[in-house]
Amino acid sequence: MRTIVVVGASLAGVRAAATLRAKGFDGRLVLVGDEQHEPYDRPPLSKQFLAGEWDAGRVTLPDATPASLDVERHRGTRAVTLDVADRRVDLDDGEQIRFDGLVVATGATPRRLPSQPELPGVHVLRTLDDALALRADLERTPGRVVVVGAGFIGAEVAATCRGRGLPVTLVEALPLPLARVLGETVGRVVAAVHSDHGVDLRLGVGVEGFVGTGRVEGLRLGDGTSVRADVVVVGIGVAPTTGWLEGSGLRLADGVVCDPSCVAADGIVAAGDVARWAHPRYGSIRVEHWENAIAQGEHAAARLLAGSGPGEPFSPVPWFWSDQYDRKLQAVGRPSAGDEVVVVDGSLAERRFVALYGRDGVVQGAVGMNRPSAVVRWRDRLAEPVGWDEAVAGATPGRRG
Amino acid sequence: MRVVVDFDLCESNAICMAVAPEVFEVRDDDFLYVLDDHPDESLRDKVEEAVRRCPKQAISIEED
Numbered sequence: 001m002r003t004i005v006v007v008g009a010s011l012a013g014v015r016a017a018a019t020l021r022a023k024g025f026d027g028r029l030v031l032v033g034d035e036q037h038e039p040y041d042r043p044p045l046s047k048q049f050l051a052g053e054w055d056a057g058r059v060t061l062p063d064a065t066p067a068s069l070d071v072e073r074h075r076g077t078r079a080v081t082l083d084v085a086d087r088r089v090d091l092d093d094g095e096q097i098r099f100d101g102l103v104v105a106t107g108a109t110p111r112r113l114p115s116q117p118e119l120p121g122v123h124v125l126r127t128l129d130d131a132l133a134l135r136a137d138l139e140r141t142p143g144r145v146v147v148v149g150a151g152f153i154g155a156e157v158a159a160t161c162r163g164r165g166l167p168v169t170l171v172e173a174l175p176l177p178l179a180r181v182l183g184e185t186v187g188r189v190v191a192a193v194h195s196d197h198g199v200d201l202r203l204g205v206g207v208e209g210f211v212g213t214g215r216v217e218g219l220r221l222g223d224g225t226s227v228r229a230d231v232v233v234v235g236i237g238v239a240p241t242t243g244w245l246e247g248s249g250l251r252l253a254d255g256v257v258c259d260p261s262c263v264a265a266d267g268i269v270a271a272g273d274v275a276r277w278a279h280p281r282y283g284s285i286r287v288e289h290w291e292n293a294i295a296q297g298e299h300a301a302a303r304l305l306a307g308s309g310p311g312e313p314f315s316p317v318p319w320f321w322s323d324q325y326d327r328k329l330q331a332v333g334r335p336s337a338g339d340e341v342v343v344v345d346g347s348l349a350e351r352r353f354v355a356l357y358g359r360d361g362v363v364q365g366a367v368g369m370n371r372p373s374a375v376v377r378w379r380d381r382l383a384e385p386v387g388w389d390e391a392v393a394g395a396t397p398g399r400r401g
Numbered sequence: 402m403r404v405v406v407d408f409d410l411c412e413s414n415a416i417c418m419a420v421a422p423e424v425f426e427v428r429d430d431d432f433l434y435v436l437d438d439h440p441d442e443s444l445r446d447k448v449e450e451a452v453r454r455c456p457k458q459a460i461s462i463e464e465d
């Protein structure tokens with residue numbers, strides 16, 4: 001291969017580029033990203049950065065500097081078209097790049113509410129620019145914050161804003177926070193943690209519309225009530241950034257569809273939040289987690305260099321964390337809302353526990369609160385299928401590690 | 402090689418322990434313990450992977 005293009009200069013893309021070099025690729029390496037900043041890390045944006053504890057310099061990714069990687073860097077440049085047959089990427093500055101290999105790592109983009117206006121005071125949180133704008137607004141207008149969506153980002157923003165001493169209302173269409181992924185048992189604990197920290201929880205209610213003309217003043221909710229708001233943060237999930245790939249010839253279905261080894265088409269791989277691949281154990285999945293973006297970026301890069309043939313499958317046990325107040329939530333595997341849930345370590349009342357998630361007689365995943373080492377041990381175990389009965393019998397509730 | 406952890410940055414999420422249990426251990430007190438700060442060269446790949454995987458960039462390797 002003479003030219004490899006990486007589109008998306010963030011976690012997965014930068015790890016892929018670094019891996020290509022580490023594995024000896026010495027051809028032309030092009031890294032295209034539409035953000036102006038040096039590649040940076042997103043998790044602190046809802047945590048230390050939003051809290052005001054870290055400045056923008058602290059979130060830069062290590063090893064991302066063009067010099068160390070010898071990459072041709074297109075910064076602030078968007079890839080607008082991919083032509084699979086012609087093996088060509090077109091950029092929004094008019095440049096066209098022919099490639100032998102391509103890594104698609106364009107991540108994900110926040111979803112917006114149908115009623116969401118372009119109104120000062122209304123924010124989403126995905127990029128450093130989003131975080132800078134939100135933080136500046138919280139400093140300028142330190143009033144009531146309304147967070148729409150109690151998923152991970154929304155729950156973290158609510159916690160961080162409480163840490164800043166701001167009054168917070170958290171609006172969630174589902175009956176409990178994080179319920180879509182973690183189900184009711186853990187959702188109830190998370191709800192209690194937020195109410196204990198003074199968050200005004202409005203659960204099981206949607207947003208009807210926004211109030212305010214020059215600037216947001218409040219929200220009308222589905223139950224007929226309204227909430228006053230000086231700042232609104234909408235955190236209702238993300239969609240994979242595949243718009244630029246429409247008509248390219250790649251298969252798109254809530255992500256770039258890849259084979260088990262992350263190959264989307266001959267000489268084209270995808271990694272990170274944008275990639276949907278056939279996981280040997282979990283089937284077709286897409287994972288929106290930090291560590292997956294790194295591991296998949298590395299895997300996809302190695303896969304690209306390996307050339308044709310079936311390739312090594314990418315079969316991690318997914319892992320992620322979320323920090324809210326002094327609670328550290330971690331999940332491994334593929335827990336989901338419909339699973340049976342049993343606490344096998346610690347207790348819900350202490351808010352320090354490990355809960356196993358089971359379905360079809362098999363452990364699907366484990367979720368921990370302030371039990372990092374136990375969760376990581378479960379991750380190890382879940383590399384192989386673990387029977388539900390055996391797992392639950394072998395771990396006595398209340399036992400400490 | 403010498404393994405150095407910046408404990409002001411470390412948040413004990415135990416990812417390093419998953420990668421290199423020979424070197425890192427998060428115990429039940431939720432603190433990270435470096436079991437071997439001069440690990441054998443044969444563990445270098447694993448330690449380097451732990452450096453890359455640490456979400457807090459808390460681990461570094463110093464050559465001695």
Ligand SMILES: Cc1cc2nc3c(=O)[nH]c(=O)nc-3n(C[C@H](O)[C@H](O)[C@H](O)COP(=O)(O)OP(=O)(O)OC[C@H]3O[C@@H](n4cnc5c(N)ncnc54)[C@H](O)[C@@H]3O)c2cc1C
Pocket residue numbers: 007008009010011012013032033034035041042043044045046077078079080105106107108125126127153241244271272273274287288289290291293319320321322323
């Ligand atoms: C506020 C916040 C907090 C988070 N906290 C956690 C956490 O605690 N734990 C956890 O596990 N995960 C967390 N995550 C998720 C984690 O950050 C993501 O999974 C990770 O960033 C995915 O990396 P990626 O490289 O696949 O995509 P991204 O980081 O989204 O990067 C994609 C890049 O591609 C660029 N791009 C898109 N389209 C184009 C185009 N056409 N041309 C050129 N460039 C393009 C984008 O601008 C972006 O820079 C958090 C995310 C956010 C936003």
Ligand code: SF4
Pocket residue numbers: 406410411412413414415416417418425427433454455456457458459460
């Ligand atoms: S991975 Fe990093 S933050 Fe996590 S326990 Fe290890 S050193 Fe600490």
